[in-house]
Structure formats: C-alpha cells, structure tokens
Amino acid sequence: AQKITQTQPGMFVQEKEAVTLDCTYDTSDPSYGLFWYKQPSSGEMIFLIYQGSYDQQNATEGRYSLNFQKARKSANLVISASQLGDSAMYFCAMREGYFGNEKLTFGTGTRLTIIP
Amino acid sequence: EAQVTQNPRYLITVTGKKLTVTCSQNMNHEYMSWYRQDPGLGLRQIYYSMNVEVTDKGDVPEGYKVSRKEKRNFPLILESPSPNQTSLYFCASSLLRNRKTGKNEKLFFGSGTQLSVL
Numbered sequence: 001a002q003k004i005t006q007t008q009p010g011m012f013v014q015e016k017e018a019v020t021l022d023c024t025y026d027t028s029d030p031s032y033g034l035f036w037y038k039q040p041s042s043g044e045m046i047f048l049i050y051q052g053s054y055d056q057q058n059a060t061e062g063r064y065s066l067n068f069q070k071a072r073k074s075a076n077l078v079i080s081a082s083q084l085g086d087s088a089m090y091f092c093a094m095r096e097g098y099f100g101n102e103k104l105t106f107g108t109g110t111r112l113t114i115i116p
Numbered sequence: 117e118a119q120v121t122q123n124p125r126y127l128i129t130v131t132g133k134k135l136t137v138t139c140s141q142n143m144n145h146e147y148m149s150w151y152r153q154d155p156g157l158g159l160r161q162i163y164y165s166m167n168v169e170v171t172d173k174g175d176v177p178e179g180y181k182v183s184r185k186e187k188r189n190f191p192l193i194l195e196s197p198s199p200n201q202t203s204l205y206f207c208a209s210s211l212l213r214n215r216k217t218g219k220n221e222k223l224f225f226g227s228g229t230q231l232s233v234l
Binding site: 004006009031033035037043044045047050091093095097098102104105106107108109 | 158159160208213228230
C-alpha cells in the first residue's frame with residue numbers, strides 16, 4: 001500500500017484563485033509528521049509547511065495552510081490567492097518512527113500550473 | 117549559511133564507470149539521506165544514515181553504496197552505473213525526530229545532481 005498518495009498528477013488554476021492539493025497518508029505510528037515541499041522548474045526543493053500528528057490546530061505559513069483531517073488521514077495543502085510563481089511541482093511527505101527506525105516517504109507529486 | 121552542498125550538479129557518464137556524488141552539510145545534522153526523483157514516481161529513498169557509521173537501505177538501494185565516516189559527509193557511490201540509474205538525485209539532511217515533543221524536523225535538500233548514464 002502506498003504510504004503517501006497524491007491523486008492529482010496535474011492541476012490548472014486561474015491566478016488569484018485558491019488551490020487545494022490533495023494528500024492522503026497511511027501509517028499505524030501514533031506520532032508522525034507531514035510536510036509539503038515545492039519544486040519549481042529550477043529543481044530545488046523548498047520546504048513549505050509542517051503538521052505534527054499531535055498538533056491541535058492546522059498549520060499555516062503565510063498563504064499556505066494545511067487542512068489536516070486526522071481521522072481521514074488526509075493533509076491537503078491550501079494555497080490562497082494563487083500567483084504565477086506558484087507554478088511548480090508539489091510533494092507531500094510523511095516522517096514516522098524513532099531512533100534508528102525512522103522512515104520518510106514522499107508522494108508522487110502534483111504539477112500545479114497557474115494561468116494568468 | 118546553513119546548507120547542504122551536493123556535487124556535481126550535472127554528470128554524464130558511461131555504463132560501468134564508477135562514480136561518486138558528494139554531499140556535505142554544515143548544520144551538524146545526524147540524519148542524512150539520498151533520494152532519486154523520476155517522472156511519475158516522486159522521490160524514492162535510496163539510503164539513509166542516522167549517524168556516523170550507521171547507514172540503512174531505503175526503498176531502492178540496488179546498485180548504490182554509501183558511507184558515513186564523518187557526520188557532515190554522506191557520499192553516494194555507483195560502482196557500476198547502468199542506464200536505469202539515469203535520474204535526478206537529491207541529498208538531504210535533518211536533525212533526528214524529538215521523541216519527547218514528537219516534533220519532526222524538516223529536511224534540508226541539496227540542489228540536486230542530474231545524472232545521465234549512457
């Protein structure tokens with residue numbers, strides 16, 4: 001079974017609209033962390049946002065927020081007021097385990113294109 | 117400046133010619149890892165290391181070797197590269213997870229190495 005599932009290979013969104021990128025995960029570890037990374041065409045990996053499994057509130061970082069639904073095991077990234085510079089590949093990732101048994105898994109990514 | 121330095125940025129080689137991709141971090145991170153990125157497959161973990169002299173296989177370790185003789189360095193070695201190892205490779209580092217707080221630490225990535233094996 002996939003640990004991290006991103007079901008949208010590609011999305012096209014009008015500039016200034018909000019965007020939701022889907023991510024579901026699978027783990028039996030009660031303590032885990034969820035991350036989103038952005039990869040622009042230049043190739044570097046840029047950290048966007050983090051959500052811990054014990055965090056009571058959804059994480060927010062500027063225009064990015066994470067819609068964390070623990071019971072559904074989903075961690076969708078929401079980008080408000082999209083900009084042309086948001087066009088990129090987006091990866092969801094999960095980190096679980098401790099002390100020599102850590103595991104960090106990435107999804108297959110969603111390519112987001114913002115249309116002017 | 118805190119960073120993960122990965123070299124070379126681009127590499128073209130031929131089948132069977134041993135190569136090493138270097139990775140160094142200046143943040144005193146315990147955890148270091150190598151990933152390969154292929155279209156439609158996302159990032160897949162090759163090897164990771166929790167500390168000096170401690171390495172373990174990820175999801176796709178075949179055809180690769182690593183070593184962790186010093187905390188800051190984690191080279192990736194391809195003893196006999198083959199065309200199916202043509203890929204974009206990333207090195208990454210972080211602190212270990214904090215067991216008390218459950219707080220994860222984000223990965224810091226190198227700028228990537230685009231490898232082509234002919």
